[in-house]
Amino acid sequence: MKNPLQHAGARTITVDSDEADRRLDNFLLTRLKGVPRSRVYRMIRGGEVRVNKGRAKPDRRLQAGDVVRIPPVHIDRKAPGGRPRAANLAWIEERIVYEDRDLLVLNKPAGIAVHGGSGITSGVIELLRTARGDQDNLGLVHRLDRATSGCLLIAKRRPALRKLHECFREGEVHKHYKALLLGSWRGGNRDIAEPLLTTKRRGGERHVRVDPQGKPASTRLIPEEQFHTAQLTKVELGTGRTHQIRVHAAHIGHPVAGDSRYGPDPDPVAVKLNLTRLFLHADSLVFESPKGDRVIRAECPLDDELIAVLDRLRSAQ
Numbered sequence: 001m002k003n004p005l006q007h008a009g010a011r012t013i014t015v016d017s018d019e020a021d022r023r024l025d026n027f028l029l030t031r032l033k034g035v036p037r038s039r040v041y042r043m044i045r046g047g048e049v050r051v052n053k054g055r056a057k058p059d060r061r062l063q064a065g066d067v068v069r070i071p072p073v074h075i076d077r078k079a080p081g082g083r084p085r086a087a088n089l090a091w092i093e094e095r096i097v098y099e100d101r102d103l104l105v106l107n108k109p110a111g112i113a114v115h116g117g118s119g120i121t122s123g124v125i126e127l128l129r130t131a132r133g134d135q136d137n138l139g140l141v142h143r144l145d146r147a148t149s150g151c152l153l154i155a156k157r158r159p160a161l162r163k164l165h166e167c168f169r170e171g172e173v174h175k176h177y178k179a180l181l182l183g184s185w186r187g188g189n190r191d192i193a194e195p196l197l198t199t200k201r202r203g204g205e206r207h208v209r210v211d212p213q214g215k216p217a218s219t220r221l222i223p224e225e226q227f228h229t230a231q232l233t234k235v236e237l238g239t240g241r242t243h244q245i246r247v248h249a250a251h252i253g254h255p256v257a258g259d260s261r262y263g264p265d266p267d268p269v270a271v272k273l274n275l276t277r278l279f280l281h282a283d284s285l286v287f288e289s290p291k292g293d294r295v296i297r298a299e300c301p302l303d304d305e306l307i308a309v310l311d312r313l314r315s316a317q
Contacts, residue, residue, distance in 0.1 A: 015066040018137060018158040024051065025058035028070065035073055043071060089131035092124070098298040102160035102290050103141070103153060105298035110149040110277045114140055124152065142168055145243065147259075150177070150282025150300045155290075163290040168240070174286040177235035177245060178302065180279035180309070181221070181254040182269055185231045190221045192248040196241045207261075208243040210251050217241045219248040227313045229269050230257055234283070245280060256280050257309075273309045281306060 019027060028040050028049065042048075047055045048071040051062070062068070098105040108114065108124055115123035122130070129138050139161040141153040153173075155161035167173050197214030199207050218238030225232040231254075235245050246262045249255055255263030257279040258270045269275075284299045302310075 010072050011070050013068050013070065015062045015064055015068065017064045019062060020064040020158070021061050021162070022158060023058065024049070024056055024060045024062060024068070027062055027068065031070065032073060039073070043073070089127055092127050092131050097151075097300055098296065100289075102157055103155050103164065105285060105300070106152045106154060107300035108144055108149055108152040108282075109303070110147055113146045114143050114152060125154065128154065141165060142173075142240065144282055145246075145278075145280075147278040148280045148282060149277075149303055149306075151175075151285045151298055152282070153285055153287075153298075160290040164287070167287055171238070172287065174284075175237045175240070175282065176284045176286075177237070178281045178283045178306075179233050179235050179245060179249065180230050180257040180306075181233050181249055182230050182257055182263065182267070183254045184229070185223050185226055185233075185254065188223065190252065192219045192221070192252060193217070193238075194248060194251060196244060196247055198242050206242060208241070208247045210247065215239075215241060217244050217248065219244060221249070221254075225310075227317060230313065232310065246278075273312050275305070275309050277305065279306060279309065 013031070015022075015027075025040065025044065028044070029037065032040055041058060044056065044058050049056065050069040051060065051066055053067075053069075092106070095107045095109070096104050097107050106124065106128070112127075113123040115125045125138060125140050132138070137155075137157055139155045139158070141155050141161060141164040144150065144152055153164065155164055164173075194210045194217065195212060195214035196208050196217045197211035199209070216239065220236040220238070222234040222236070223231050224234050237244065243262070246256050246259050250259070250262040257263070257273075258267060258275045259278055259280075260267065267275075270279075281302055282300065284297065286295065286297045288294070289296055
């Protein structure tokens with residue numbers, strides 16, 4: 001039987017400009033997959049890891065030209081939880097709607113987390129890294145709920161990741177969603193500016209509610225197509241809080257179709273329409289390129305299940 005533990009000898013890595021300003025611990029964790037985090041931190045604190053031949057702390061910011069020595073270490077190459085092989089991940093490459101040297105935009109499927117953790121072996125970012133031969137520089141620029149599909153922005157280089165993070169913090173990225181909201185809509189556009197508070201339930205599950213003690217959040221709802229029991233709505237976000245659209249929509253009495261957490265459960269409209277997922281889709285992203293030389297607009301079409309739901313609603317009119 002082949003031993004899944006592979007012994008990696010001591011090696012040195014010279015930090016390039018793409019890795020500049022990265023923390024030492026994060027730099028190591030991306031290169032020592034299969035090594036427990038606790039072991040990586042013991043290596044740093046015990047002086048086994050050296051930066052420019054000297055000891056360094058985990059939070060040290062690396063600079064271009066720094067030489068990092070990584071000691072010999074056993075790496076568990078066994079795929080945890082049946083992690084897919086690269087050959088089985090052609091589908092994720094087919095969902096890329098835009099790509100250049102610095103970034104890519106993926107049409108994320110519903111039901112897949114953006115990253116692993118909390119019992120999830122592999123999220124989108126891990127799957128994409130595997131499909132591309134463990135490209136360590138791939139990094140999430142932002143997040144989408146596991147139940148939400150659509151535009152997910154991923155950086156391919158560290159400088160691009162830092163710049164795009166800055167754009168998100170400064171509100172320079174325009175995010176548009178499509179949502180099917182329940183109920184009979186009256187009037188036109190609605191602007192919701194209610195603070196949101198995130199709490200954790202037993203087991204660590206996050207739950208969000210409107211609360212004066214929460215963080216500021218703003219959402220604009222723009223009805224596009226009305227039906228008897230629901231309406232297709234364009235959503236523009238002024239902020240990007242956890243579950244923001246779902247909580248704001250439920251707060252005004254029009255929860256997102258298929259939302260068992262903040263809407264009715266069972267959802268009679270979802271049952272009637274054979275909707276088995278949340279009808280919330282990140283429709284488009286508009287932002288300036290990391291180099292500032294052009295504006296990028298990426299659009300992700302609705303998945304077949306959501307298109308079929310709309311077709312059923314139209315035929316019932």
